[in-house]
Amino acid sequence: MTFLFYLFSALALMGGIGVVVNRNPVSAAFSMVISFLGLAALFIQLDAFLVGILQILVYAGAIMVLFLFIIMLLDVREEEKRRRPLVNIIGAGGVTLGFIALVISVLSRSDVGKATIPALTEVEGPGTSDVHQIGELLFSTYWFPVQIVGVLLLVATVGVVVLSKKELK
Amino acid sequence: METALTLNHFLFVSGVLFAIGLAGVLVRRNLIIIFMCLELMLAAANLTLVAFSRFNVQDGQPNYDGQVLLFFIITVAAAEVAVGLAIIVALFRTKETTDVTKVNSMKY
Numbered sequence: 500m501t502f503l504f505y506l507f508s509a510l511a512l513m514g515g516i517g518v519v520v521n522r523n524p525v526s527a528a529f530s531m532v533i534s535f536l537g538l539a540a541l542f543i544q545l546d547a548f549l550v551g552i553l554q555i556l557v558y559a560g561a562i563m564v565l566f567l568f569i570i571m572l573l574d575v576r577e578e579e580k581r582r583r584p585l586v587n588i589i590g591a592g593g594v595t596l597g598f599i600a601l602v603i604s605v606l607s608r609s610d611v612g613k614a615t616i617p618a619l620t621e622v623e624g625p626g627t628s629d630v631h632q633i634g635e636l637l638f639s640t641y642w643f644p645v646q647i648v649g650v651l652l653l654v655a656t657v658g659v660v661v662l663s664k665k666e667l668k
Numbered sequence: 669m670e671t672a673l674t675l676n677h678f679l680f681v682s683g684v685l686f687a688i689g690l691a692g693v694l695v696r697r698n699l700i701i702i703f704m705c706l707e708l709m710l711a712a713a714n715l716t717l718v719a720f721s722r723f724n725v726q727d728g729q730p731n732y733d734g735q736v737l738l739f740f741i742i743t744v745a746a747a748e749v750a751v752g753l754a755i756i757v758a759l760f761r762t763k764e765t766t767d768v769t770k771v772n773s774m775k776y
Contacts (some may be wrong), residue, residue, distance in 0.1 A: 500673065501671065501672070501673055504673055504677060508677075508681040511681065511685060512681065512684060512685060512688065515685050515688035515689065515692075515708055515712075516688055518688075518689075518692055518701065518704055518705060518708060519688060519691055519692035519695065519696065519705065524698060524700055524701060527701050527704060528704065531704050531707070531708065534685075534708065534711075535711060538685075538711055538712075538714070538715060541678070541681070541715060541718075542714075542715070542718050545678070545718050545719060545721075545722040546722055546730060547718045547721065547722065547730070547735055547738075549735065550714075550718060550735050550738050550739065550742075553739065553742055554711070554714070554742070557742050557745075557746055558707070558711060558742070558745075561746060562707065562745070562746060562749050565749060565750065565753060566700065566703075566704060566749075566753070569700065569753045569756065569757065570700060572757070573700075573756075573757065573760050573766060575698065575700060575766055587694075587695065588695065590694065591691050591694035591695045592691070594690065594691075594694060595687045595688070595690055595691040595694070596687075598683070598686070598687045598690060599683065599684060599687045602679070602680065602683030602684070602687070603680070606676045606679055606680060606683075611675065612674060612675045612676035612679060613674055613675070613676065614674060614675050614723055615672040615673065615674055616672070616673055616674075616722065616723065617723065617725040618725075618728075619725065619728055619729065619730065620727075620728025620729070622728070629730075629732065629735070632729070632732045633732050633735055633736055633739065636732055636733070636736050637736060637739070640736075641736055641740075644740060648740055648743050648744070651743075651744065651747055652743065652746075652747055654747075655747035655748075655750055655751050656750075658751050658754070659750050659751055659754040662751070662754035662755060662757075662758050663754050663757065663758070665761075
């Protein structure tokens with residue numbers, strides 16, 4: 500259990516570093532897929548099976564394929580090797596390390612974070628899976644947000660079609 | 669030797685992944701890669717939601733509200749990627765580049 504956690508979080512973090520470091524956009528996209536796979540495995544380790552599968556299907560499947568299409572459509576070259584301004588690197592590194600330090604200091608002070616994983620009671624039978632529970636919540640408590648998300652998807656679809664037109668009238 | 673996993677483990681991984689995405693947004697010049705790093709930050713925040721959902725057990729079941737929120741986040745992220753990439757394509761048509769340093773004027 501613990502070993503798997505370290506394995507998959509290392510996978511997720513390595514993939515993330517790969518996205519930042521790779522000059523070739525296609526390699527960056529594939530590092531991103533690795534990172535999302537590691538993240539999905541962490542979700543499944545947290546007993547969130549539905550969102551783990553959704554993460555793989557939507558992110559690694561749909562979104563990354565879209566990215567790869569655009570990379571190939573635009574024929575994006577490797578970023579040429581050139582010296583970046585040192586100020587840039589130092590600034591970004593400072594902000595990032597500062598953020599990590601902030602996370603560590605907050606986590607080390609809170610008592611909430613020291614909780615170990617509480618056990619779940621195993622229930623058998625229909626209507627007890629997490630898919631069923633989430634579906635029931637979506638169509639009872641959260642029915643209004645679901646409608647709004649539907650409208651949002653429609654707006655996004657229309658917007659993409661309009662944006663992709665050659666000439667805007 | 670085997671230490672039990674705590675909430676901190678998951679929150680730390682989430683925070684570091686978010687920081688990596690932040691570094692990418694600040695350092696990279698390619699618009700597409702900056703966009704990918706934005707997605708990485710969004711996904712890192714998802715891990716926090718799932719972790720809190722799993723650690724907040726009521727009646728032996730995880731708190732599914734967090735996972736429902738995550739469902740909405742994934743949907744919005746998909747819509748955002750579609751629109752964002754369309755904008756990048758439109759930008760590439762007019763400027764012939766995806767380098768953010770060369771996109772420094774709004775119209776001309």
